Amino acid sequence: MRVGGQAELLLEPTSPEEFQQAYKTCLERGIAPYILGGGANLLVADGVLPGVVIGTERLRRLFRPGAGGESEEESLAQMPGEFDMALPSGSMVQDDPARDPRLVVWAGCTLPALLRAARDLGYSGLEGLVGVPGSLGGGVAMNAGGRWGDMWDVVESVRVLDADGEFKDVARADCTPTYRNGGLGEEWVVGAVLKFEPKPRLLIQEAMSDYLRTKNKVQPVTEWSAGCIYKNPPAEDADGRSAGELVEQSGAKELSCGDAAVSERHGNFIVNRGKARAADVFELMQTVRTHVLDATGVELEYEVKRWMGDTGEMGAGASRPT
Numbered sequence: 509m510r511v512g513g514q515a516e517l518l519l520e521p522t523s524p525e526e527f528q529q530a531y532k533t534c535l536e537r538g539i540a541p542y543i544l545g546g547g548a549n550l551l552v553a554d555g556v557l558p559g560v561v562i563g564t565e566r567l568r569r570l571f572r573p574g575a576g577g578e579s580e581e582e583s584l585a586q587m588p589g590e591f592d593m594a595l596p597s598g599s600m601v602q603d604d605p606a607r608d609p610r611l612v613v614w615a616g617c618t619l620p621a622l623l624r625a626a627r628d629l630g631y632s633g634l635e636g637l638v639g640v641p642g643s644l645g646g647g648v649a650m651n652a653g654g655r656w657g658d659m660w661d662v663v664e665s666v667r668v669l670d671a672d673g674e675f676k677d678v679a680r681a682d683c684t685p686t687y688r689n690g691g692l693g694e695e696w697v698v699g700a701v702l703k704f705e706p707k708p709r710l711l712i713q714e715a716m717s718d719y720l721r722t723k724n725k726v727q728p729v730t731e732w733s734a735g736c737i738y739k740n741p742p743a744e745d746a747d748g749r750s751a752g753e754l755v756e757q758s759g760a761k762e763l764s765c766g767d768a769a770v771s772e773r774h775g776n777f778i779v780n781r782g783k784a785r786a787a788d789v790f791e792l793m794q795t796v797r798t799h800v801l802d803a804t805g806v807e808l809e810y811e812v813k814r815w816m817g818d819t820g821e822m823g824a825g826a827s828r829p830t
């Protein structure tokens with residue numbers, strides 16, 4: 509969105525162990541930190557956000573099991589430990605259908621980098637996430653996806669930091685991800701083991717290009733946004749209409765607040781035309797929601813996460829000075 513203020517304190521761990529250390533240090537001091545991925549689905553208050561933000565941007569690594577010479581089980585089990593970097597970005601690898609089609613991915617690996625790596629290896633399953641920004645951690649937490657598939661379609665297990673800051677491995681069978689919710693609650697993604705289907709690279713690329721073309725036609729991909737603002741309501745509550753259709757039908761597509769405006773291209777996107785503040789975006793989100801409720805009787809739920817600091821306000825005046 510390119511709105512919002514600064515973190516009072518920002519920690520950027522470079523390994524799972526540092527992530528754990530940062531998180532435990534916060535817990536010991538009675539601080540519940542914010543966990544930041546790519547920030548692609550976030551609205552952060554203007555001014556200074558009090559407290560600690562732990563950003564995963566430097567936890568970018570991605571591994572193939574067994575690439576370091578150890579047995580596959582060992583390398584999967586030691587996810588936060590030392591591995592050989594298996595896949596430099598842009599590397600050319602041969603399709604090999606016999607290869608174990610799994611990847612071990614740390615939380616901060618970007619979704620575009622992950623999709624490129626999977627394509628280059630001939631691993632199919634995440635093509636539907638083409639054009640979705642953000643990180644593996646955010647994607648798993650939000651169960652990012654759309655009409656062509658969701659993040660959790662390929663998750664075999666997730667390594668999390670639990671409420672006490674201990675590493676815990678959670679198998680797919682023990683999780684209940686739902687629409688735009690990985691269902692992990694207050695557990696933070698350190699990394700995940702992803703399992704793909706082997707497929708020729710060309711077919712994977714073709715699917716990605718098709719999906720991207722379709723998305724580019726209907727979404728404001730070149731403007732500053734946070735993706736879809738509202739979740740699509742259950743079909744039975746809205747006669748099968750999507751959140752974007754409800755916004756359009758309620759006449760709210762013309763609305764704006766300061767430099768924040770409902771996208772002309774897609775009713776479920778709010779774009780920053782240049783100098784919008786978080787407070788403008790949030791006000792517009794609330795106004796559009798009220799419009800939709802009045803016009804259609806459907807109460808939209810926010811998909812975008814909101815970090816408002818201590819006071820629950822989006823304006824700069826709400827933040828505690830440092």
Ligand SMILES: Cc1cc2nc3c(=O)[nH]c(=O)nc-3n(C[C@H](O)[C@H](O)[C@H](O)COP(=O)(O)OP(=O)(O)OC[C@H]3O[C@@H](n4cnc5c(N)ncnc54)[C@H](O)[C@@H]3O)c2cc1C
Binds near residue numbers: 549640735
């Ligand atoms: C142009 C555009 C298009 C988009 N299209 C789509 C789409 O098609 N489908 C879709 O689902 N989304 C879409 N999005 C939204 C966004 O890309 C996804 O929700 C993405 O998964 C967010 O990841 P992130 O790393 O940026 O998370 P952030 O925005 O940083 O965080 C989002 C939430 O995830 C939590 N989180 C972040 N990292 C972790 C972690 N390691 N462990 C636990 N929780 C964590 C945060 O605390 C926060 O609550 C779009 C966004 C944009 C800007």
